[in-house]
Amino acid sequence: MSAREQHHATRRAAGLFDFSFMGLYKFDDGTALQRLQTRDLGALAPGQIAYTLLLNPDGAVLIDATVWRLHDGGFWLFTGKRAPHGNRDRSGEYAVLALQGPASARILARVIGTDAVRNLEYFRFTEANDLIVARLGYSGELGYEILVPRAGGRRARDALLDAGRGDGLRECSFQAADSLRIESGYVLFDREIDGRANPSELGLERLTGKHFSISKKLIGLEIAEQPASHDLPRAHVTSECFSPLLQKQIALGFAPPDAAPGAELRLDDGRLARAARLPFYDAERRRPRAAPL
Numbered sequence: 001m002s003a004r005e006q007h008h009a010t011r012r013a014a015g016l017f018d019f020s021f022m023g024l025y026k027f028d029d030g031t032a033l034q035r036l037q038t039r040d041l042g043a044l045a046p047g048q049i050a051y052t053l054l055l056n057p058d059g060a061v062l063i064d065a066t067v068w069r070l071h072d073g074g075f076w077l078f079t080g081k082r083a084p085h086g087n088r089d090r091s092g093e094y095a096v097l098a099l100q101g102p103a104s105a106r107i108l109a110r111v112i113g114t115d116a117v118r119n120l121e122y123f124r125f126t127e128a129n130d131l132i133v134a135r136l137g138y139s140g141e142l143g144y145e146i147l148v149p150r151a152g153g154r155r156a157r158d159a160l161l162d163a164g165r166g167d168g169l170r171e172c173s174f175q176a177a178d179s180l181r182i183e184s185g186y187v188l189f190d191r192e193i194d195g196r197a198n199p200s201e202l203g204l205e206r207l208t209g210k211h212f213s214i215s216k217k218l219i220g221l222e223i224a225e226q227p228a229s230h231d232l233p234r235a236h237v238t239s240e241c242f243s244p245l246l247q248k249q250i251a252l253g254f255a256p257p258d259a260a261p262g263a264e265l266r267l268d269d270g271r272l273a274r275a276a277r278l279p280f281y282d283a284e285r286r287r288p289r290a291a292p293l
Contacts, residue, residue, distance in 0.1 A: 006176035007244045010139055013168030014101030016160055017177050017182040019072030019145065020153065022096050025077040033075050037067060038199075038208045044069035049123045049134060053207050054079075059198045063189050066136070068125060094132075095153025099160060100143035100180075103167040104291030108133070108144055110163035118293050120144075131156060135292075138177060140281050142290050179241040182252060185220065185279030191238045192218060192252055202255070203278070209270045216254040220276035222267070223249040228264065228272035235265040235273060243280065250280055 001009075009015055027033045030041040039052040048069050054062045068076040081214035099108060109117040112128035120126055125134035130148065131233075135145030148156040161169060180186075187193055187202060199205045200212040221235060233256050255265055255275060263275045279285065 001170060003173055004242075004244045006170055006172040007179050009139060009168060009170040010101045010172060010176065010180055011245060012102070013105040013170075014099060014107055014164055015139070015170055015172035015176065015180075016157070016164070017100065017157050017174070018043035018157075019096040020092075020094070020150075021080075022091070023079040023081060023088045024094065025079075026090050027077065028088075029073060030075055033067065033077060035102050037065065037077070039067060041067065041069070041075065043261065044048040046071040047124050047126065049125060049136060051123075051207060053199060055199075056195060056210075059212055060196050060197055061075075061193050061204070062195060063202065064187065064193060064204075067115060068134070079189075083223065093145040093150060095150050097146045097148075097153070097157060097160065098137055098139075098143065099146060099164075099169075100137045100139040101141050101169075102287070103164065103169070104141070104143050104288075105161065105269070106165055107164040107169055109186060109293060113157050114293065115287055120292070122289050127195060137288065138184075138186055139180040140186075140279065140285070141180075141287050142292060143288065178239070180187075180249060182239050182241050183243055183279065183281040185252070185281075187218070187252070188239060194238070197254070214257050217257050217259070218252060218278070219255050219259060220278045220280055221251040221253050221255075221267075222276050223251055223267070223271040224272040224274070226272050227270050228266035230266070231265040232264050232272075233259060235259070235267055235275075237267055237273075242285040250276070252278070 037049045037052040050067045065079040116128040120135045132147040134145045198212040201214045235255040237251045237253040242252045259275045265273045
């Protein structure tokens with residue numbers, strides 16, 4: 001199955017992704033972690049997750065992450081790339097599976113039970129049937145991330161695939177995950193987060209409680225396969241794909257702060273692009289928050 005078919009399967013039914021490369025760090029309390037990242041840990045209840053940022057000394061974003069408030073008073077820090085600090089590195093201890101798509105809750109309910117799925121709120125996690133299940137994801141759809149000790153990863157994967165066989169569940173590649181997240185306007189380390197852009201330039205200042213001066217801003221780009229005039233403002237592409245949903249070439253990238261939706265821009269390679277609002281898909285992000293069952 002091609003990455004485009006996997007993309008459509010996730011938008012229409014469900015996709016299963018392996019994110020076991022994630023970095024995981026355990027903190028026994030919030031003292032060191034509060035200094036390390038930008039969210040107020042005191043506002044998190046046990047079982048709650050927050051999206052957060054780790055910043056360089058100059059205010060640029062080093063990496064994004066999620067913080068999980070554990071029931072024993074400790075915290076987990078999950079990152080897509082190894083973090084430079086950590087109280088206890090537990091990376092590699094868990095298999096991390098992402099079940100994403102409109103059928104994901106129905107499929108998961110066959111594995112952990114209907115009540116566990118129905119009661120799990122967005123950006124919360126629970127333990128059920130020896131699995132740690134979080135309601136979040138990277139696709140712009142209703143979705144879940146499922147942790148299981150590494151030795152049980154294949155068994156959990158097979159159980160999910162069996163449960164989703166009648167609903168069109170498909171195993172998916174990172175290429176499909178990439179096109180899904182670009183449509184949904186989600187940033188990626190080493191692409192949009194390159195150690196040089198600050199939270200305001202990335203559109204993430206809500207995670208910091210402060211404003212940073214900007215020399216550029218992250219926008220959506222709709223790319224025309226034709227040359228652009230040399231006198232147009234410049235834009236730099238950070239992530240690009242053909243959108244299976246929109247049937248056009250789209251990208252995330254940085255443009256001058258005054259670039260308004262519809263404005264014509266010249267890309268680094270000379271192509272013409274038009275500025276677009278983010279996200280391309282589900283502008284109000286209603287689908288990830290949808291009632292699961």
